[in-house]
Amino acid sequence: MELLTPLIILLFTISYVSFWLAKLICKRGETCYMIDYECYKGTNSMQLNTQECANIVSRNKNLLMEDYKFLLQTIVNSGLGEETYGPKNIIQGDEERPKLVDSLSEIEAVFYDTLDSLFARSKISSSEIDILVVNVSLLSPVPSLTSRIINRYNMREDVKAFNLSGMGCSASLVAIDLVRHVFKTQKNRLAVVVSSESMAGNWYCGRERSMMLSNCIFRVGGCSMILTNNTSFKDRAILKLKCLVRTHLGSNDDAYSCCMQVEDDEKHAGFRLTKSLTKAAARCLSKNLQVLLPKTLPLWEIIRYTTTRKPGSKINLKSGIEHFCIHPGGRAVIDEVGVSLGLNEYDLEPVRMALHRFGNTSAGGLWYVLGYMEAKKRLKKGDRILMISLGAGFKCNNCVWEVNKDMGRENVWEDIIKKYPPKKTVNPFLEKYGWINDDAMGFIRAEDIKKLLGFV
Structure with missing residues (x-):
């Protein structure tokens, strides 16, 4: 068994190097x-x-x-x-x-x-x-x-x-x-x-x-x-696309139906988000990163993780990535992604602030997160940014950008960036309308709510 480990490492190294040589040959002329x-x-x-x-x-x-x-x-x-x-x-x-x-x-x-x-x-x-x-x-x-x-x-x-x-x-x-x-x-x-x-x-x-x-x-x-x-x-560009991987779990019924445009029993149209969403997101993200990370992280980190893997251990994403641009889909999804990837609050600050300031803007959300990083002068030449996007289908589409030059231009955050992150993010709803959750108020009828809220 002791002889097998070096042999496995050697074969893995040869395969990894061969893979990258093949990619370099195939990618010639592919620039974005x-x-x-x-x-x-x-x-x-x-x-x-x-x-x-x-x-x-x-x-x-x-x-x-x-x-x-x-x-x-x-x-x-x-x-x-x-x-x-x-x-x-x-x-x-x-x-x-x-x-x-x-x-x-x-x-x-x-x-x-x-x-x-x-x-x-x-x-x-x-x-x-x-x-x-x-x-x-x-x-x-x-x-x-x-x-x-x-x-x-x-x-x-x-x-x-x-x-x-x-x-x-x-x-x-x-x-x-x-x-x-x-x-x-x-x-x-x-x-x-x-x-x-x-x-x-x-x-x-x-x-x-x-x-x-x-x-x-x-x-x-x-x-x-x-x-x-x-x-x-090239000299005018701010980012260069390094790799992009798309994963689709549409063949799985639970993942397929966790985000769906439907009508309810009363024929009101809307968008249904089920409890299977976070589970589908975790599964889809995991499958995507299994393909993307070997293309992004250094060889030594892949070898370390493969040979010394223990229950609960995580691969060190920061060995090849400096910034994490996550889709601001909601607090629960952000927390789940943060835990699964071993990210700290500094890493999650941009997505939390984008959600706080602009909400979930669907497909446009990633770029508000990127804008926050730029406004905070975090993006330096040579840095790599992992973009993680999750969406109905269920899909996970991730990519890695390399910063082409120091970024810090004016953008949508310009007038408000000094206020972020705010010292206090408690939603004013809790202060104004927290009484609704008081069990002692259970006798109040729904039609009385408008009067109590001051709209009548």
């Missing part, structure tokens, strides 16, 4: 740089603070006393702060009668605000764009969202347009992977990826608890970015 990105920041009139959220909740005539208690507990524990952004039609009280124009105006505000800023700052004209990929899961109008952008910016007739829908919170990396594969067949191209979600037409008005969760965590947001495989842009 990020030149710039821009996140969306809503207006003050769109902010969903404690008072606005309570107002919206009180309008739901279907809720009973126990539902108010559940919502209070969920909002208090959500990790969201006072400045997230909601759709204008919801704030104005039209959640039960959403119109197509509400969804389109919401999405176009995200698109045009981020793209205008992106083209201006990068000094790249819209007419130079060769590839356009848009991912919005819950809205697929005709003409397509890509067509609306092409029309707005008068893009060329030969632009390659791809419109992705139904891909969930991890769609942003799916879009980047699509661009990466197109880059393999076409040289010196510029691509724009736009990631967002449509909330205006998808507010749940029923009382099924697994569907009420989405109202508590999903918010308006999005991001646009410019990618290229033209090496002449």
Whole structure:
């Protein structure tokens, strides 16, 4: 047995080196740089603070006393702060009668605000764009969202347009992977990826608890970015894509159904999040990292982990990765990922703060986390960033970026970064409406809640 261990290490080393040599040969000419990105920041009139959220909740005539208690507990524990952004039609009280124009105006505000800023700052004209990929899961109008952008910016007739829908919170990396594969067949191209979600037409008005969760965590947001495989842009690029791995557990029934757009028994449409979500996320993440980490971590760490593995031991991700950009899907998922990967609070600070300030913005969420790191001047040349995205399907799409130069430009965090992390993140709901959870208040009828909240 003592002779077998060195032999195993030798064979593993030979296999590992051979794998990397083969990858280097196959990857010649495969380059994907990020030149710039821009996140969306809503207006003050769109902010969903404690008072606005309570107002919206009180309008739901279907809720009973126990539902108010559940919502209070969920909002208090959500990790969201006072400045997230909601759709204008919801704030104005039209959640039960959403119109197509509400969804389109919401999405176009995200698109045009981020793209205008992106083209201006990068000094790249819209007419130079060769590839356009848009991912919005819950809205697929005709003409397509890509067509609306092409029309707005008068893009060329030969632009390659791809419109992705139904891909969930991890769609942003799916879009980047699509661009990466197109880059393999076409040289010196510029691509724009736009990631967002449509909330205006998808507010749940029923009382099924697994569907009420989405109202508590999903918010308006999005991001646009410019990618290229033209090496002449190398000096201008901020990031270089090192590897990207996609994992799909759609063949597993529990994973497939843990995040699903459905109608409840009363025909109220919404998005159902089941208790199987964290289990599916953990399983999908584990399978993804089994493929991704050998491509990322140094050989000595792979050997150490393989040969000295003990029950409960974890691989040292920080041996090859400096920063962790995790999808801000919710506090429970963030905690689960943090524990499973052995991350500390410094590592998790960016995702917790992105969730607190902007909420779960679906496919756009990763870029608010990246923006926080940049605003805090954490990203230095040569650093590697592991992006972890989880979404309906169930999917886990992860990638590793290398920082091309020190990053610290102005971004969506610029005006507020000095306030973060806040000394206190207790949700004001607890202070204002904590009495709802008092057992002594159980005699109060649901119709009396509005009066107690001060809306009547």
